Amino acid sequence: MKKGVNFSDRLGKAVKQKNNPSVLGLDPKLEYIPESIRKKYAKDCDNHFQAAANSILEFNRRLIDATCDIIPAIKPQLAYYEMYGAEGLRALEETIAYGRQKGMIVIADGKRNDIGTTAEAYSKAFLGTTEIFGKTCRAFDADALTVNAYLGIDGIKPFLDDCRKEEKGVFILVKTSNPSSGQIQDMRLEDGRTVYEMMADFVREWGEPLTGENGYSSVGAVVGATYPEQLKELRKRMPNSWILVPGYGAQGGTARDVACAFDENGLGAVVNASRSLMCAWKLDRWKDRFTHEEFAEAARAEAIRMRDDILAAL
Amino acid sequence: MKKGVNFSDRLGKAVKQKNNPSVLGLDPKLEYIPESIRKKYAKDCDNHFQAAANSILEFNRRLIDATCDIIPAIKPQLAYYEMYGAEGLRALEETIAYGRQKGMIVIADGKRNDIGTTAEAYSKAFLGTTEIFGKTCRAFDADALTVNAYLGIDGIKPFLDDCRKEEKGVFILVKTSNPSSGQIQDMRLEDGRTVYEMMADFVREWGEPLTGENGYSSVGAVVGATYPEQLKELRKRMPNSWILVPGYGAQGGTARDVACAFDENGLGAVVNASRSLMCAWKLDRWKDRFTHEEFAEAARAEAIRMRDDILAAL
Numbered sequence: 001m002k003k004g005v006n007f008s009d010r011l012g013k014a015v016k017q018k019n020n021p022s023v024l025g026l027d028p029k030l031e032y033i034p035e036s037i038r039k040k041y042a043k044d045c046d047n048h049f050q051a052a053a054n055s056i057l058e059f060n061r062r063l064i065d066a067t068c069d070i071i072p073a074i075k076p077q078l079a080y081y082e083m084y085g086a087e088g089l090r091a092l093e094e095t096i097a098y099g100r101q102k103g104m105i106v107i108a109d110g111k112r113n114d115i116g117t118t119a120e121a122y123s124k125a126f127l128g129t130t131e132i133f134g135k136t137c138r139a140f141d142a143d144a145l146t147v148n149a150y151l152g153i154d155g156i157k158p159f160l161d162d163c164r165k166e167e168k169g170v171f172i173l174v175k176t177s178n179p180s181s182g183q184i185q186d187m188r189l190e191d192g193r194t195v196y197e198m199m200a201d202f203v204r205e206w207g208e209p210l211t212g213e214n215g216y217s218s219v220g221a222v223v224g225a226t227y228p229e230q231l232k233e234l235r236k237r238m239p240n241s242w243i244l245v246p247g248y249g250a251q252g253g254t255a256r257d258v259a260c261a262f263d264e265n266g267l268g269a270v271v272n273a274s275r276s277l278m279c280a281w282k283l284d285r286w287k288d289r290f291t292h293e294e295f296a297e298a299a300r301a302e303a304i305r306m307r308d309d310i311l312a313a314l
Numbered sequence: 315m316k317k318g319v320n321f322s323d324r325l326g327k328a329v330k331q332k333n334n335p336s337v338l339g340l341d342p343k344l345e346y347i348p349e350s351i352r353k354k355y356a357k358d359c360d361n362h363f364q365a366a367a368n369s370i371l372e373f374n375r376r377l378i379d380a381t382c383d384i385i386p387a388i389k390p391q392l393a394y395y396e397m398y399g400a401e402g403l404r405a406l407e408e409t410i411a412y413g414r415q416k417g418m419i420v421i422a423d424g425k426r427n428d429i430g431t432t433a434e435a436y437s438k439a440f441l442g443t444t445e446i447f448g449k450t451c452r453a454f455d456a457d458a459l460t461v462n463a464y465l466g467i468d469g470i471k472p473f474l475d476d477c478r479k480e481e482k483g484v485f486i487l488v489k490t491s492n493p494s495s496g497q498i499q500d501m502r503l504e505d506g507r508t509v510y511e512m513m514a515d516f517v518r519e520w521g522e523p524l525t526g527e528n529g530y531s532s533v534g535a536v537v538g539a540t541y542p543e544q545l546k547e548l549r550k551r552m553p554n555s556w557i558l559v560p561g562y563g564a565q566g567g568t569a570r571d572v573a574c575a576f577d578e579n580g581l582g583a584v585v586n587a588s589r590s591l592m593c594a595w596k597l598d599r600w601k602d603r604f605t606h607e608e609f610a611e612a613a614r615a616e617a618i619r620m621r622d623d624i625l626a627a628l
Contacts, residue, residue: 121393152497183466
């Protein structure tokens, strides 16, 4: 992390340098990992959790190696590490460290939320530092974290403090990509706004003091590619917020859908794909060219295609 | 876990057996831990994270030992383990295992939330099982998990499936205990309900099919003791939902406040206290009787006082 450069400016620079607003989602299910890797660790490890964690780590490293010169950021989804207990979390620690070492921005996708004192602990875990016996340590040390603001500002403030102090970022859930997201988020308030519009207004307000030189804030929003109309509307409603757009690829979002998230200069959004990159070798367009063992090469080919697909739509 | 007994009935039985609806919140900050423990591990461990994790684990074990015959449940707050990275999560695994071994019900307080496939992974991590190379493993193996329903039913369904299949429970955030909880949760919808009332209606609806023999569901709600009026109203609105009530003690909730969460038989709610038990030796009422080193004995004395305080108010 370069001192004096806030998260928004770091993200903007990375996207421009690689001319690519894509994010590699690392949600590694064991069945995504080729047998050669799984077999190697199944044989050597003390226990099943350790074998799974080591398999995941090699899988992630190879995906990072294959894409780090073209993709600016990774987004490990924490649930897929917690499934494997403390060993899984070790794989997460090492994945984050490896990604950063390879020059990628790391967005920890944990959707964390709690009351103030506890939110502070979460922020220490993922963005800030933990004091242990007088030494300043960093636990997971990501560049940004996704958070859920159902608890209001005092559950968000500790993260904002670390955004400022540690030059990190957050992405607050606004309109999520899943089919039932409307059940709560689309409900209309007495004042005429939907719940997600209210959340967008908070993102804008909370983010303003953290605006970088590129005009965007280190406080971004999550809006799913599966709701292009809302994405378009929210782009206008949060003119200074980065939008993290999940839902491209396997969940059905197209380049045309995600294009609504960008400003006229092609900035202001990053687009995540997980399954379509991790399992690119399975896609109709690649399955004749790559085997499961060549998952990383297939991910690279798909990453280039995805980049060009999005850039063409902008 | 006894087969054939759903979470609600297990919780009800545990509360009745110990005649105590209290929950011991395990949110261990290092400064809560006496020097003797910290020094022991600071000396012996490979690294700071491991030393912190081992200190936490001994602190938790001694609290559990001192209270397991009188308190039916523990609630580790996940943020305070994640602060110490993978080592912290190992301390969490071992704390959960130790609590269950001592006959306590374990509520993992993680407020997890995500889209369907990812919620499934979270549920596997905390409530269900993970398949690893053909073997069925359990990662954190708690009895229940707190969850945030901002994403609607498809982010909740995987947890409900494990509630049924694995006889586990969830507590969904309805009205949280923090000062700014109203910022989003108290907003009024066009249909006249507040956001938290809408959430309560979902808790009731989603929980109905999981109702146990005691009339309560394995799908409970989180409502803070700091909002007694809303607690009273929500008790009526969700007549079959266990209410997990944080905010007693250090956050300012009194026995009279939490009494509103119970039904006329004194069932239907559990009350969490974290700091006031972990740091009981510091309280005015105990500080002349216990030293920091006697934190566990102080926690026991305070646990008895808390129990009697709540029972007297019912």
